[in-house]
Amino acid sequence: MFKHDFFGNKSERSHVQYRGRFAPSPSGHLHFGSLIAALGSYLQAKHQRGKWLVRIEDIDKPREQLGADKSILSTLEAYGLxxxxxxxxxxxQSDLYDAVIAELLNQRMSYYCQCTRAQIKAIGGIYQGHCKHLNLSPDGSALRLINHHPIGQFSDKVQGEVLVNAALSGEDFIIHRRDGLYAYQLAVVIDDIYQGITEVVRGCDLLEPTARQITLYKTLAQPQPDYAHLPLAVTEQGYKLSKQNAAPAIDKTHPQPALISALTFLGQQPDPALVDASVEQIIGWAIDHWQLDKVPQRREISL
Ligand SMILES: [Zn+2]
Structure with missing residues (x-):
């Protein structure tokens, strides 16, 4: 079935309903930074009467925190999302990832590589295709995609025209890691195709990897979604709010203040009367009044 869905069969997009998604990794609780991505993607979908899906990106087992998926989902519900x-x-989804990988190998669009990070660093940090014709065995190898579609530039609905480092975006990049983990780029693209996502709204920390994801869409001959990368919430010290730097969890019992702050952060101008409103009323107002063109490219917050 993947052959039909994933290779060379461009599906018609013109009358397809909007489908967006929020795709957190279960490596911690939902913090203000992830609330912005959740809320922005939700409002962009719901303002257009589209569907909004949630995907738990749990392919990196070592980084997972037990129960984080349930905690994220219950927080989304508490916030009316x-x-x-x-x-x-x-x-x-591993069967699907494996099927696409097998097909890429079968069509000679990928190859095994045994170069170490140190070896690549020694030649300037950009992989030069050393193993492309070596016919290496899968054992102890990473799998690289033959990059026939380097992306040097793409359009983003918030960030405008985005230029990408040409050397980096033209690299034969890894789609299946030596340690057996699927590369983030591969999984995210296969799942967005699988879920029929028409537009990806997410944080700017994922702006650069977008080029490689577009390369994958082109390799799989699939229409790429639209992109809108939201500004990141950074601390006064300039650090991105993330689970890694222990950003505080958002309040599940009294979501209104964080919701209003997130709307303000996204450049919307919440009605002052909403301060005393219910979560449902705030979300209802935000769906009606959502304007993507008001979202700033960058923004700093102090917490
Ligand atoms: Zn190599």
Missing amino acids: YWDEQVLYQSQ
Whole structure:
């Protein structure tokens, strides 16, 4: 079935309903930074009467925190962000990833590589295709995609025209890691195709990897989604708010203040009367009044 869906069969997009998604990794609780990505993607979908899906990106087991998926989902509900359709777990998708990988190998669009990080660093940090014709065995190898579609530039609905480092975006990049993990780029693109996502709204920390993801869409002959990368919440010290730097969890019992702050952060101008409103009223107002063109490219917050 993947052959039909994933190779050379461009599906018609013109009358397709909007489908967006929020795709957190279960490596911690939902913090203000992830609330912005969740809320922005939700409002962009719901303002257009589209579907909003949630996908748990749990393919990096070592970084996972037990129960984080449940905590994220219950926080989304507390914030009035209800998803359509069943939550998709990436850990359930390996058969599909394997099928696409097998097909890429079969069509000679990928090859095994045994170069170490140190070796690549020694030649300037950009992989030069050393193993491309060596016919290496899968054992102890990473799998690289033959990059026939280097992307030097793409359009983003918030960030405008984005230029990408040409050397880096033209690299034969890894799609299946030596340690057996699927590369983030591969999983995210296969799942976005699988879920029929028409537009990806997410944080700017994922702006640069977008070029490689577009390369994958072109390799798989699939229409690429539109992109809108939201500004990142950074601390006064300039650090991105993230689970890694222990950003505080958002309040599940009294979501209104964080919701209003997130709307303000996204350049919307919440009605002052909403301060005393219910979560449902705030979300309802935000869906009606959502304007993507008001979202700033960058923004700093102090917490
Ligand atoms: Zn190599």
